[in-house]
Amino acid sequence: MGDRFAADVSMPASCRLACSAALAALGAVVVAGLMAAAAPASAADGAAFQPTPISATPNRQEGLAAFAQLERVLLHPRCLNCHVPNAPLQGDFSRVHYPPVQRGADGKGVAPLQCATCHSTRNSPFQHTPPGLETDGKPGWHMPPETMKMSWLGLKGAALCKVFREPATNGHRSLAMIEQHLVTDHLVAWGWQPGPGRALPPLDKAAFDTQVRAWIRNGAPCDATEPLRKSIGSTKAASTREVVEHLRAMAGAAAPADTLIPTSATATVSRSQP
């Protein structure tokens, strides 16, 4: 992650000074933005997320069995309806979505028809009503973004597992970030509180979380032959801290990194963003 910000040498000489100043200013703005974004969540979200380490003696068969259970949930309409190539699907039968909304660059629809047009901040007590979700007090419904569609439609078994596991196709998530997303993200958790008239996933949330941890603990296997994973990678908090440290170095900020990202990025409840 840090390498992305060590690109000063690639600047044309003619603009190096100006570009450096601009990057430093941008860094200051981004650091300030990250601090601002971090503050409210840290107060609300409480305890820290602790990722599951990979076992010293991972068991491939147990890992594969755990993913087989996860797969049942991933392919359930509560998850699959938005993990699709383009427009979302709808309902327990994954029908074409009415109205004909599209994903949009940020996964929140294409104006004037956005997810928030009909999906408000909470579920309705009535059946056949668009479900709702609140993120920081505003409508939070969304799909994965255009740049990382995370489509699972038509996939199963090892093929689904690899799309789900690999950072290149899963939203740049390490195993630790996958666990945090699945276990703590409030949009994922909505799948188990979908409002009236919608089927629940085949595992309950606690069992789902247990299977997530079992899959990772056993090396996150997707098939019978490839090497098991030995590292869970960076957590979201560590990854964010790396970015902040590099940006602060560029911006010349004086505050220690620990004061910039205190607890929010390790929070138990994460606020889903595309």
Place this chain on the structure above:
Amino acid sequence: MISFRLNGQAQQVDVPGDTPVLWVLRDTLGMTGTKFGCGVAVCGACTVHVDGEQRRACVTPIESVAGQQITTIEAIGGDRIGQAVQEAWVKHDVVQCGYCQSGQIMAAVALLRHRPQPSDADIDAAMSANLCRCGTYVRIHAAVKDAARSLA
């Protein structure tokens, strides 16, 4: 007490936070231009704008729009695009029974705000989220195109 801006004016209401915006408009504030249609965010009759984006007022809790700007059909004529849409609606005699039309106009204004020169497909896609039991869709389509031309 929940505070927001309604059609450019500061407004406060003393209602439970989960009260739908539509109830606040019609029952608390007596503004009945925005209609109750299906009550489940499917027909579009209750469409209002929140900070310029269309929202289904029947499923939008009032607490979620605190501090934001709500625009309703009562004030849309004060907007340049809104005025053009209303004039096109009259010119094309769009309205039959009229019940869905405040939502249709709010949707049309939102469309033209984002796509000043919408294609036929753009109009069909955007306006298909608003139902009309009288079947005035052809006139709605023509009026949106006419409004876009008049704004060019």
